[in-house]
Amino acid sequence: MPTIDDIARSAFITRFDAPMARGKGGPLSGCSFVAKDLFDIEGHVTACGNADRVRDGKPSLSTAPSVLTALMSGASLIGKTHTDELACGMFGMNPAFGTPINPAAPDRAPGGSSSGSAAAVGAGIADFGIGSDTGGSIRVPASFCGLYGLRTTFGRISTAGVMAMAPSFDTVGWLARDASMLARVGEAYFGAFSRDIAAPRLMIARDAFDIPVNGIGETLLNAAQKLGPAQDITLYEEGVEHWLDTFRPLQLHDLWATLGNWCMEPGRALSESVDQRINLSKTVDPEAHAKAVVNREHLTTRLLDLLGDDGMIVIPTAHDLPPFLDADVSAQIVFREKTLALTCVASLCRLPQIAIPAAMVDRCPVGLSVIAGHRGEERLLAFAEALGPLVERP
Template sequence: MLIDKDPFNCFMPYEAIRVAHAADGPLAGLTLAVKDIFDVAGYRTGSGCPTRLAQSPVARKTASAAQRLLDAGAQFVGKTHTDELAWSMYGMNAHFGTPVNPAAPDRIPGGSSSGSAVAVAGGLADIAIGSDTGGSVRAPASFCGIWGLRPTHGRVCLDGVQPLAPSYDAVGLFARDGATLARAADALLGPDTAALPPNPVLLRPTDMIAQLAAEQQAIYVSVFGALQAQDVEVFPQGVAAVYDIFLTTISGDAKAAIVPWIKASGMPLVRGIHGRVAAAEQLAEAQIADARKARANYAAKIVALLGDTGVLLAPVVPEAPFRLDAPIEVFDTYRHDAMRLLCVAGLVGLPQVTFPAGSIDGAPFGLSLIGPRGSDLSLIALANALAKGTTT
C-alpha cells in the first residue's frame, strides 16, 4: 500500500509500488483503492487466495477498468482485501484476516469487496473499485454506510479481472457520498445509453419490501414513503422460484469459470467455498441450460416492467450487518436471505445504486434504486436527489 497506516486492515501488505496516473483530469485529487482481483501493473493478483497469489505473475498491464480511473487523474493507493476468490458476502478471509468495518467495528464489513468498501468508509481512499457478482459491492456499501454502484452488466470491460460467474460479474464503485460516486462513474462509464427522463416512474416492489422486518420497513418508509410510487411485484413466480433460477445460473457460470482452476490447483477449501464448489459440480448441464432459459424469460418481464422510465425503490439487503461473533446459523442463512433481494439486478443485468438510509442497533442500513439498462449515471443523479436528508 502507498499510505502510511492501515488501521482497518483493508489493504493487502504488498510492497509499495507507485502506479502512474494522469496529472489532471476529472478525478484529479482523488485517491483510489483497487480490489485484489484486478490486475495492477507491478503487483501480483492474489484474489484473497494464497494458492492464487503464489501462482500469480507480476502484472504487466493494469485492468482497463482501473486504468480508466487512473487516466482520469485518480491516484492509486493500494490493493484491497477480498473474500477468497470473491466467492462470499461477509468480508471475512481465513488467510488474510477481516477488514474492520469503520461504521460498526463489531460487525462484518461485507464482501467480497470488503477492503475496498472499508478503505472508503474509513477515509483511506476517496473512491474504490470492486466487483459485484451476487452483491459484492451493494452489500458492503450498505454494511459500511457508504455509496455503491453495480453498473449495467457488460458496460465496463472485465479484462484483467479474475472471473467468478461471467454473466453476473460486474465492475463496481464505492464512494463516501453521491456526488463523488457520480464523478467516478462518469469517468468509468462514459455517457448513459438510456438516460432516465426528468420525471421517471417510481415503482415500489412490494414483494421485496415484504422480506424486511418492521424496523427495516420503517427506514424504507422514512426515505421513500412520501414519494408517489406504483406498487409492483418483481417475483411473479414467487421468491423461491426466482431465487432458484439465480442460484442455478450463477453456480453454472462458476462451474465453468472458476471451479476447474480450484480443482486443478489443489487449494484447500475452507468452509463456505467447499459447499459452493460441491453444489456447482452437482449441477447437470441440462439443468443449467433450463435455468438460463428461465432467466431470459424472467429478465424480459422485468425489462418490460421498467420500460425506459421505471425505477425500483428497492431494499438492498434484509438487515444491518451482523456481529462478527454471530452463531454459525446466522452465517449459513444470511447469505441466502440477502441474495433473495440482491438477485433481481443481477439476473436482469440492471444498474443498482446503494446509499446510506439509516441505522439499526447502531449499524448502517442502506437502500437503493434499480433502473433500466444503460441508465447508470442518471440513476445516480436520481439517488442523490432522493437520498438528501438520510442519515446513517
C-alpha cells in the first residue's frame, strides 16, 4: 500500500514549504486546501499539466479570484496539484508528470481532470481541494476516490485566472472527505445558509441507472431509494444519444476555439491522446454545432421545468468502477463515452450537481449524484449534510 508521502509526491506539482495564507478568521479558518494546476497562483507558473507550459510559462501576477476567496476566508493553500494535460481527460493519467495515486483504490485511476486534488484530499493531506468541472472533472474523481464533490452553477463562481478549456461549460468546484466540510466551503462562496430546508422533491432517473455496468446500477438504485420519498422519472426522453450528440460538438468546438491556436503551433509538445483530441475538435461540423446550440436550450428548458424550485434529480455519478492503471486506450475511450452520458446532463444544462459516496463495489467506492435547479447549491449542500455518511470511507 502507498504511504501518505507516496500519495503526496504523486499529487503535487508544487507543495509550498510555507502554506499561503491571507485572511484571518472566516468560515474556513484553520482549514488547508489545494488547487488544481489550472488556477493562477501569484508567483507560480500555471502549467495546466503540459510540459511546454512548465518550460515556457511565466509566474502569474495575480491569484485566481476563486482561490483568493478561499484564502480570504481563512484557509491556507498548501500547494498546486496535478491535472490531466490541458484538462483533456477523465482519468487523471498524465504521461509527462505521472498519475496521482487513488487513495481508495491504488491500482486504479484517480479520475480527472482534478486528479491531484482528489488524491490529496482523499489521503487527508488537505481538508478540501479546488478544481474545475467541464464534463465531470470534479464529479468523476469524487466517485473514483470516495469523496464528496460539487460542480457549481455555470457562471456563479468566477473562472477568471483559470485555464479555459470549454468556456460555455467550465465551472469551479471543490472536493472534500465529508459533507460538512463541503458545505463549509460553500459558505465561503455563497455566504452562510440555513440547513433547515424543506424536504426536497426527489426524482430518481430510472433510465440513468440502466447505464452503469457490473451491478453498479442496481447497487446505486438501492442506495437512491433510501434517500427519502421519491418519484421515478425518465431523464433521457429524447434518448441518451441525443444528449451526447448535443454535448460533443459544443464541447469540442469550445476546445478548438480556445486552445486550438496554441496547440497547433509548430513544435508544440502534446501527448498522443491530447493531440488526437485537438485534431478531432477542429473537425466539428458547423451545422452540427448550430443544431446543438438550439438542442441545448430545449434540453435546459425541459430540465428546469422538471426541477422547479424544489426538485432534485438523482443519478449515478459514473457508469463503472475506476479503470485499472494499465487499461488500454480503447477501453478508456469507451469508458469516457458511457460516463459522459451521465455527466453531460448538468454540464449541458449549466446546473449544479453534488457527488456523494454511496457504496462500495469490488472494494471500490461508487457515487450517487444529485442535480438541482439553477443556483441550487445551498440546497444540495444542506441535503447531503443532513443525510450523513452513506458508506464508511475505505
